[in-house]
Amino acid sequence: MRNQNYNRFIISFIGLFVIALILFIQINLNRIKQKELAFLKNVKSQNESIKTENLSVLEKEILNKFLSIPENEYPDRFVEIAENNRPLLSVYSEQNVGAHILKKLLYSGKLSNSSKLYILNKLRVFEYKSGNIVDNIKITIEHLNLAEKLDSEYDIIRAKMALSTIISSLNGHETAINILNNINFENKELASANRLKIIHHFYLAENYFFIEDYVKSLNNLELMSNLVKNESEYYKININLLKNLLDAQISLKLNKPNEVLNSLALSEELLKKLEKVYFSDLHTYYFLVLENYNLKYNIDNFNSDKVKKIIGTPEITNDSIFLRMSFDLLFEYYIKTNNFDEYKNLNLDYMLYLRRLSDANNKFFSLYIIQDLENKKFVEENKKLYINIFIILLSGLIILVISFKKIKYLDKKSKTDALTNIGNRLAFSTKINQLSRKNYYMLLFDIDNFKNLNDTYGHDFGDEVLSSVGKILKIIENKELGIYRVGGEEFAIIFTNANKNFAIDSCEYVRKSIENIIFKHPVTVTISGGFSEACKNTYIECDSKLYKAKKDGKNRICY
Numbered sequence: 001m002r003n004q005n006y007n008r009f010i011i012s013f014i015g016l017f018v019i020a021l022i023l024f025i026q027i028n029l030n031r032i033k034q035k036e037l038a039f040l041k042n043v044k045s046q047n048e049s050i051k052t053e054n055l056s057v058l059e060k061e062i063l064n065k066f067l068s069i070p071e072n073e074y075p076d077r078f079v080e081i082a083e084n085n086r087p088l089l090s091v092y093s094e095q096n097v098g099a100h101i102l103k104k105l106l107y108s109g110k111l112s113n114s115s116k117l118y119i120l121n122k123l124r125v126f127e128y129k130s131g132n133i134v135d136n137i138k139i140t141i142e143h144l145n146l147a148e149k150l151d152s153e154y155d156i157i158r159a160k161m162a163l164s165t166i167i168s169s170l171n172g173h174e175t176a177i178n179i180l181n182n183i184n185f186e187n188k189e190l191a192s193a194n195r196l197k198i199i200h201h202f203y204l205a206e207n208y209f210f211i212e213d214y215v216k217s218l219n220n221l222e223l224m225s226n227l228v229k230n231e232s233e234y235y236k237i238n239i240n241l242l243k244n245l246l247d248a249q250i251s252l253k254l255n256k257p258n259e260v261l262n263s264l265a266l267s268e269e270l271l272k273k274l275e276k277v278y279f280s281d282l283h284t285y286y287f288l289v290l291e292n293y294n295l296k297y298n299i300d301n302f303n304s305d306k307v308k309k310i311i312g313t314p315e316i317t318n319d320s321i322f323l324r325m326s327f328d329l330l331f332e333y334y335i336k337t338n339n340f341d342e343y344k345n346l347n348l349d350y351m352l353y354l355r356r357l358s359d360a361n362n363k364f365f366s367l368y369i370i371q372d373l374e375n376k377k378f379v380e381e382n383k384k385l386y387i388n389i390f391i392i393l394l395s396g397l398i399i400l401v402i403s404f405k406k407i408k409y410l411d412k413k414s415k416t417d418a419l420t421n422i423g424n425r426l427a428f429s430t431k432i433n434q435l436s437r438k439n440y441y442m443l444l445f446d447i448d449n450f451k452n453l454n455d456t457y458g459h460d461f462g463d464e465v466l467s468s469v470g471k472i473l474k475i476i477e478n479k480e481l482g483i484y485r486v487g488g489e490e491f492a493i494i495f496t497n498a499n500k501n502f503a504i505d506s507c508e509y510v511r512k513s514i515e516n517i518i519f520k521h522p523v524t525v526t527i528s529g530g531f532s533e534a535c536k537n538t539y540i541e542c543d544s545k546l547y548k549a550k551k552d553g554k555n556r557i558c559y
Helices: 002-030 039-043 057-067 071-084 086-090 097-107 113-130 133-149 153-169 173-181 193-210 214-230 233-253 257-273 282-297 304-311 320-336 340-375 380-414 425-434 450-457 459-476 500-515 538-551
Strands: 440-447 481-487 490-496 527-533
Touching: 057 071, 057 086, 057 097, 071 086, 071 097, 071 113, 097 113, 113 133, 113 153, 133 153, 153 173, 153 193, 173 193, 193 214, 193 233, 214 233, 233 257, 233 282, 257 282, 282 304, 282 320, 304 320, 320 340, 320 380, 425 481, 425 490, 440 450, 440 459, 440 500, 440 538, 450 459, 459 481, 459 490, 459 500, 490 500, 500 527, 527 538
Parallel strands: none
Antiparallel strands: 440 490, 440 527, 481 490
């Protein structure tokens, strides 16, 4: 079912890509020139009404304050209105009151283009917080278009950086890096240029981290640190927190536990001084990095319940970075603890998350195609807009392919025994369920006197024996012959589409090969097993014969 879902996603994206290319060629051949619609129609929300009865006290207060301002005062008070909205950034609500107010400002027709540019930048932040990828992309592109029209270098850079964060949230990290590297700060006199450069380096560091280029990530963090020295104390605290937490993540990847602890300790001290927040939930960021450390080096302290709670928290649901970190932590934890039931449940949640991203991409694509067909908007002067759409679509396709591969990898990892590198109990059960109505043969065997080996030579040697048996089994593994460690020193081989003589010969080959293994201690390792054709309960039948082989003297297989 999982494969079918992803196949549908990928096929739908390929189909949409073909349609997009055909439309692009056709429209450019016709070179239809018509004045483009006002950007307000593009950023117009689907639901302009607000249900005031469902608002919090703070939301009602801010909305009423806005409604009390006459429209003719908007041109002089638009900054004040935007600042009045600021407290809403720290409040989660199903109704995006802040975005609603800012869109009302834009619809009024009272603002100049430079004022619209200012409001568009604020609106983009509110849409990003709400998780509305479609509106966020549209607003960011309109922000970029208007900034270019007004030749505002500062706003062009901010819009491009915003576009890079959206693409990064869709796993398009290399595309995001290309956008960021194409931003040129040289010979530009910009207001707040230093802070732009700081964030520019952090975005680069973060994206390089995701593609595992840790050297470039650390270089950008260092450049960021040099720039932050002249900033205000509160801003320094925020930036240094981000730096230390990303430093800790890099150290985790490089397996440097002491450096991780040092970065976490510095972060904890900074969190105590955090009074004014400039960025996302830094407390959650700290917690996730700390749990990453616990999972890798101190698993008994790993708080799976709290990490799981983050995935269902409304405030975090729209933060793709935190969500991905939480999913990755829980997947790894359930694999390490062999908690396959929770792993399967989490897998369902992860698929819903991917489907939400896919739906947003499809919705965005369809919306633009329909609008542009109706308004004949794709003309020569709008090629930049089309390129931006193409980049987003390509990122959407990339995230689906990467996510599909990741799910396949995690699924395979969850079904692989870490010590012997062969199938585990979950893989064995899955295979048996698939073969419930097919003919097959099964060998079930365990290592003779394994407890004595452990007691005499230690568990490390016991692990060496198990690993060596796994290597022998790997030699004969193929599509029609599955091998599994079903528990402790017990193994199973399932023969499908094979005749009985071949299966028996293979069993004897395994038995003799294991008997001939030379170990560092003066021991001969043997196995006893039970072999059976598929029946009502093949496992029990094999287990019964295994017991008989033990009773008859060991180092044999009962057929």
